[in-house]
Amino acid sequence: MNSTRIPTRKTSIAAGLAATGAALAMVATSAPAAHAIIGGTEVPNDAYPFMTAVLDKGPGSALDRQFCGASLVTPDTVVTAAHCLVDDEGKPVKPKTLQVAVGRTVLSSRQGQVRDIAKGGVVVHPRYLKGQEAYDVAFLQLKKPVRGISPVALPTQGTDALIRPGQKATVAGWGNTDTELPHTPDRLRQVRVPILSHAECRTSYEGYDAKVNFCAGVETKDSCQGDSGGPIFRKVPGREAPILIGVVSYGDGCGAQGAPGVYTSLSSSKLWKTLDESPSGKKIKRAMNRR
């Protein structure tokens, strides 16, 4: 299947994309350069306070350290993709190697609040297996809660009302904006994408699990490398705050016809039920139910 799901550190992606770019240059292709997250627009400051950047801890600008997106779901918990937080052997990375910036819009700025990760605070879904796509969700427990930033709301477990085909959702991230070249923006971008049926999604991806995933996107409107772990959310009539329906997981390329983006579904009751299968997962679930 070739679902592009490189551990999304900027270096490896840039290298891969640069190679692709070189190959394309050699055959002198002139495909129109798509723009945005893919096909999206810039996000104004503070539009999505729950938006979180996952960073390699170290010196230098967050612009060079960001490798995945995430969302604040309690004052001291963020949700992201499992594939963002495992090494080549499938083991969770050490909390000390990571940092998050919560409530930031421009990566190179000092917006929002930066936090370290608690000891034992990298919690990968117990059913996530490296090399497979399902259960691509993980949590980071922050060393100290953020102050005055509202977490995003989650869907009621077991309801698929928010992921009915044809409905539109917003996906946001600092991922690649171009289908040909590596171009990672400093300012957060967003794009509106239609949700697809499980049947449509199954025809695109072998191993697609309708119990824990959904698909969204059209040709030219998609998430891409670097957007992984970030939010896809909906605003519903009569409610001001958005609801986080999923996490950016994988796809075959970006913005290509017949290859929509795949998202881990946060309304999946199976996803939450099976989180219990590890002690750390159980803790996360309890923390979530207390909020």
Ligand code: 4AZ
């Ligand atoms: C990635 O590798 C990735 N088009 C994320 C989203 C999509 C493809 C790849 C969806 O981070």
